[in-house]
Amino acid sequence: MMPLRRFAIHRPADLGEAAEMLDHYGDTGTLYAGGTELLLAMRHDLLRYEHLIDIKAVAGLDRVERRDGHLYIGAGATHRTIERSAVCRELLPVMSEMEANVANVRVRATGTLGGNLCFAEPHSDPATLLLALDGTARAQGKSGERMLSMDELLAGAYENSLAQDEVLTGVDVPLPGPSQRNAYLKFQVHERPLLGLALSLELDDGGDIREARCAIGCVSPTPCRSEAAESLLAGPADSVEQRLQEAAAALADEAALTDDREGSAEYKRHLIGVLLHRAARKCLNRDG
Ligand SMILES: Cc1cc2nc3c(=O)[nH]c(=O)nc-3n(C[C@H](O)[C@H](O)[C@H](O)COP(=O)(O)OP(=O)(O)OC[C@H]3O[C@@H](n4cnc5c(N)ncnc54)[C@H](O)[C@@H]3O)c2cc1C
Structure with a gap:
């Protein structure tokens, strides 16, 4: 790691002043909050800024x-x-x-x-x-x-x-209503997750699924949803359970999985299936 290059820290009193500073310093300045990503990237000389605009003390930003x-x-x-x-x-x-x-x-x-x-x-x-x-x-x-x-x-x-x-x-x-069930599961081997999967189900009075939203993250540049997967995840709970593997495949297709240091596309496809089954069981209260 390299020593940090010199930079100035500015402490805006409010959001208006922070916006002014961002505009004023242009490419030479950026916002600085906890610094856990920014300072690391600056130490590795991956990012260079002369002006850090520290927004930690802006009142109300942590509410x-x-x-x-x-x-x-x-x-x-x-x-x-x-x-x-x-x-x-x-x-x-x-x-x-x-x-x-x-x-x-x-x-x-x-x-x-x-x-x-x-x-x-x-x-x-x-x-x-x-x-x-x-x-x-x-x-x-x-x-x-x-x-x-x-x-x-x-x-x-x-x-x-x-x-x-x-x-x-x-x-x-x-805010979730009483008929909404949510789950977030991840699989992680190293410092950061290899796969994250979030499932949000809207149930009707009989416990069937009126609407589903499902997102996967970590396996593509940004997290993604799949319309095809979400329509497979809606309907009578028993038939949705039969379609989980198909829904997982639709999610994997949407993410356009690739082989990389974290694993092969096939491995990630398998993990999506495992996490989707677990998340669905959790939301549908099948685990007792
Ligand atoms: C060892 C390690 C393990 C981690 N593991 C996980 C993990 O398991 N899961 C996970 O989700 N994350 C993980 N992270 C990431 C971690 O969540 C982020 O590092 C942290 O939340 C970044 O917040 P920060 O306040 O430190 O950002 P900073 O480093 O201060 O800023 C990061 C970037 O965001 C910009 N920025 C900051 N605040 C704002 C704002 N309000 N408006 C506009 N731009 C802004 C900055 O200009 C900078 O470009 C890990 C990080 C480390 C170092």
């Missing part, structure tokens, strides 16, 4: 709270804050459980949700879960606020679609 039909999670909330948030545990337990298994406690205590989503490292747990839960990102720039779906925010591997002057301020996640 986790209930807001009209949503759970709002501030971009500055650390993984640990989200994991331990009583309101998140109560309203969206799948999010707390996912966060409790991100990285190690040292990274969770420093790394933020905003940094995770904006760095757009393909092995992100929150990105996959938030895609399945239909989370909406809030971005604030000099000219105001705009909302982006997770698909819109995540533009590619290590690429987000924020404008030069925009800060991700938080994510709105629709």
Whole structure:
């Protein structure tokens, strides 16, 4: 690892000032939250910035709270804050459980949700879960606020679609009703997950599946859903269980799996099947 090149740290008082600074410093500046990705990439000389705009102290950016039909999670909330948030545990337990298994406690205590989503490292747990839960990102720039779906925010591997002057301020996640069942499962051998799978099922009174949303992550540049898989995952619960392998194949096709250091495309295809079966059993309460 190389020593860090010299840079200046700026502490904006609020989001407006952060947006001004981003605009002012252009390509020579970037936002800095927990620094768990940014400083590492700078130490390896993969990224070079002269100006880091530290948004950790911007008031309210780390809030986790209930807001009209949503759970709002501030971009500055650390993984640990989200994991331990009583309101998140109560309203969206799948999010707390996912966060409790991100990285190690040292990274969770420093790394933020905003940094995770904006760095757009393909092995992100929150990105996959938030895609399945239909989370909406809030971005604030000099000219105001705009909302982006997770698909819109995540533009590619290590690429987000924020404008030069925009800060991700938080994510709105629709609150699950009593008929919604959610699961997030991952498979991991090394430091980061090899596969993440999120399943969200809307059940009817008889326990059959009215609607399904399913996302897989880590095996493609950005997490993805498959329309074909989701239609196979809706219908009478018993027949959906018969179609799980077909749905897993549709997800694998959508991800356009490749062979790489983490395993062959065939191995990843197999894992998608295993995790989908487990997630479906969990959502349908088949594990007792
Ligand atoms: C050892 C290790 C293990 C890990 N394991 C996992 C894992 O199992 N699962 C997983 O999902 N992740 C994992 N991660 C990734 C981890 O979640 C991220 O490193 C962390 O969340 C990044 O947040 P940060 O605040 O440190 O971001 P920073 O490093 O501060 O910033 C990252 C990037 O995001 C930009 N940025 C930050 N905040 C904002 C914002 N509000 N608006 C716009 N841009 C912003 C910065 O400019 C920078 O480009 C791991 C990381 C490490 C180092």
